[in-house]
Amino acid sequence: xxxxxxxxxxxxxxxxxxxxxxxxxxxxxxxxxxxxxxxxxxxxxxxxxxxxxxxxxxxxxxxxxxxxxxxxxxxxxxxxxxxxxxxxxxxxxxxxxxxxxxxxxxxxxxxxxxxxxxxxxxxxxxxxxxxxxxxxxxxxxxxxxxxxxxxxxxxxxxxxxxxxxxxxxxxxxxxxxxxxxxxxxxxxxxxxxxxxxxxxxxxxxxxxxxxxxxxxxxxxxxxxxxxxxxxxxxxxxxxxxxxxxxxxxxxxxxxxxxxxxxxxxxxxxxxxxxxxxxxxxxxxxxxxxxxxxxxxxxxxxxxxxxxxxxxxxxxxxxxxxxxxxxxxxxxxxxxxxxxxxxxxxxxxxxxxxxxxxxxxxxxxxxxxxxxxxxxxxxxxxxxxxxxxxxxxxxxxxxxxxxxxxxxxx
Amino acid sequence: xxxxxxxxxxxxxxxxxxxxxxxxxxxxxxxxxxxxxxxxxxxxxxxxxxxxxxxxxxxxxxxxxxxxxxxxxxxxxxxxxxxxxxxxxxxxxxxxxxxxxxxxxxxxxxxxxxxxxxxxxxxxxxxxxxx
Numbered sequence: 001x002x003x004x005x006x007x008x009x010x011x012x013x014x015x016x017x018x019x020x021x022x023x024x025x026x027x028x029x030x031x032x033x034x035x036x037x038x039x040x041x042x043x044x045x046x047x048x049x050x051x052x053x054x055x056x057x058x059x060x061x062x063x064x065x066x067x068x069x070x071x072x073x074x075x076x077x078x079x080x081x082x083x084x085x086x087x088x089x090x091x092x093x094x095x096x097x098x099x100x101x102x103x104x105x106x107x108x109x110x111x112x113x114x115x116x117x118x119x120x121x122x123x124x125x126x127x128x129x130x131x132x133x134x135x136x137x138x139x140x141x142x143x144x145x146x147x148x149x150x151x152x153x154x155x156x157x158x159x160x161x162x163x164x165x166x167x168x169x170x171x172x173x174x175x176x177x178x179x180x181x182x183x184x185x186x187x188x189x190x191x192x193x194x195x196x197x198x199x200x201x202x203x204x205x206x207x208x209x210x211x212x213x214x215x216x217x218x219x220x221x222x223x224x225x226x227x228x229x230x231x232x233x234x235x236x237x238x239x240x241x242x243x244x245x246x247x248x249x250x251x252x253x254x255x256x257x258x259x260x261x262x263x264x265x266x267x268x269x270x271x272x273x274x275x276x277x278x279x280x281x282x283x284x285x286x287x288x289x290x291x292x293x294x295x296x297x298x299x300x301x302x303x304x305x306x307x308x309x310x311x312x313x314x315x316x317x318x319x320x321x322x323x324x325x326x327x328x329x330x331x332x333x334x335x336x337x338x339x340x341x342x343x344x345x346x347x348x349x350x351x352x353x354x355x356x357x358x359x360x361x362x363x364x365x366x367x368x369x370x371x372x373x374x375x376x377x378x379x380x381x382x383x384x385x386x387x388x389x390x391x392x393x394x395x396x397x398x399x400x401x402x403x404x405x406x407x408x409x
Numbered sequence: 410x411x412x413x414x415x416x417x418x419x420x421x422x423x424x425x426x427x428x429x430x431x432x433x434x435x436x437x438x439x440x441x442x443x444x445x446x447x448x449x450x451x452x453x454x455x456x457x458x459x460x461x462x463x464x465x466x467x468x469x470x471x472x473x474x475x476x477x478x479x480x481x482x483x484x485x486x487x488x489x490x491x492x493x494x495x496x497x498x499x500x501x502x503x504x505x506x507x508x509x510x511x512x513x514x515x516x517x518x519x520x521x522x523x524x525x526x527x528x529x530x531x532x533x534x535x536x537x538x539x540x
Contacts (some may be wrong), residue, residue, distance in 0.1 A: 205434075230491075230494075231434035232434060274488040274490075309487055339489065339490035341490045406490065
């Protein structure tokens with residue numbers, strides 16, 4: 001089992017829980033780590049009888065308050081691993097508490113792989129899906145789109161089987177719902193046959209990168225880049241099927257070159273020892289470079305004294321998950337970072353309006369200042385999601401004060 | 410080749426200029442060290458940054474390959490946290506093999522000032538040893 005704070009049940013926590021960055025601290029009244037799906041259901045039934053709130057947590061990598069609670073926190077750390085799977089159809093049912101890194105090794109042994117990853121693979125399946133975690137690539141949707149079925153513990157404490165073919169709208173709502181419709185215990189995922197990817201990282205100036213950006217983003221399977229505010233340099237990261245990579249030596253310097261299965265070469269920062277805070281917004285792909293230009297100018301003008309961290313620019317394919325950052329539009333995401341030991345809110349809040357001016361949608365698991373009134377206008381399916389949520393959880397079993405403010409319910 | 414230099418170096422007059430002028434990164438104002446590692450093995454550097462009004466931060470860990478020179482801009486160090494620009498600092502650089510460290514500053518602000526190059530200070534008699 002991953003060494004997480006959630007490895008043992010406790011009803012008298014003697015210390016605060018905290019997220020990965022250390023920026024969020026809270027103390028639930030009880031921490032539950034059920035052994036089975038049936039135990040999760042029993043836990044929810046008990047919570048329902050007692051009128052209590054219950055929140056699922058993954059690996060606590062998120063830096064937003066979506067899983068913070070002073071009531072019952074439930075970890076699925078013991079509901080993990082590869083369940084039923086079909087390597088021919090590239091489908092597998094996996095425990096929602098599976099950490100992506102560990103699950104990937106099991107999938108590798110079974111001849112399959114997740115199609116994409118974020119920069120880290122320390123998240124759990126449930127957490128990554130529920131928050132719309134994504135990697136980068138014009139043809140790569142967020143990880144939630146892998147979810148085609150599974151099993152959900154409802155607010156009544158019943159176990160409900162799910163399938164996209166049978167209930168497509170439920171899946172569209174559930175994919176990115178951060179545990180507000182129920183507790184996903186097992187996830188059936190659409191995967192890919194195991195394959196290798198060739199990762200190349202190239203360093204170049206900002207202007208040459210912008211001139212070639214459209215081509216770069218289209219001719220690589222996975223493509224993103226860092227912009228370094230204190231040197232105005234860029235590092236592009238390109239992943240392709242071996243043999244399909246391009247040579248950018250004419251205008252860039254090769255900094256990294258490696259080949260391996262996706263879980264070995266896409267996430268590069270799973271073991272990063274130094275913590276940071278992050279704000280991320282997704283905007284339409286068409287508006288990406290204009291927004292980036294304004295952010296770059298603002299950072300150089302006002303923030304370079306304090307901020308050395310890079311800005312990350314990624315691509316996300318449009319999807320139809322109701323609360324997905326990329327709902328209905330091919331998107332780019334822009335992430336701001338700051339060391340967790342340094343002040344970050346003033347920096348984030350100064351730049352957030354620029355991303356909002358470009359129709360930005362905040363990442364649910366990262367820092368942002370938006371609440372329901374602002375969010376509602378960003379998501380065409382907002383009202384339908386809330387109606388379904390109310391129907392599935394009429395007593396707010398999966399809500400906290402933060403989530404009530406966030407969703408306006 | 411035999412290692413040349415010392416294992417511990419110090420810089421007391423660090424101050425990364427805030428303003429830059431001209432195309433970057435060539436004209437980015439900066440404080441920089443050039444580290445020469447003549448030994449046959451990689452040198453692992455641990456840098457601690459000292460400030461006038463708050464506790465030291467570090468270590469910043471950097472590696473310099475054997476028989477190589479590497480320029481390291483203080484501007485670019487972000488782990489464990491970015492150094493503020495325009496603020497006085499001192500640096501203590503410890504290496505696990507003897508190296509030579511040269512410190513330099515390039516100030517390319519709106520009113521360009523001269524570039525500065527100077528040797529860092531190396532302890533002459535670290536724990537009584539020759540290095």
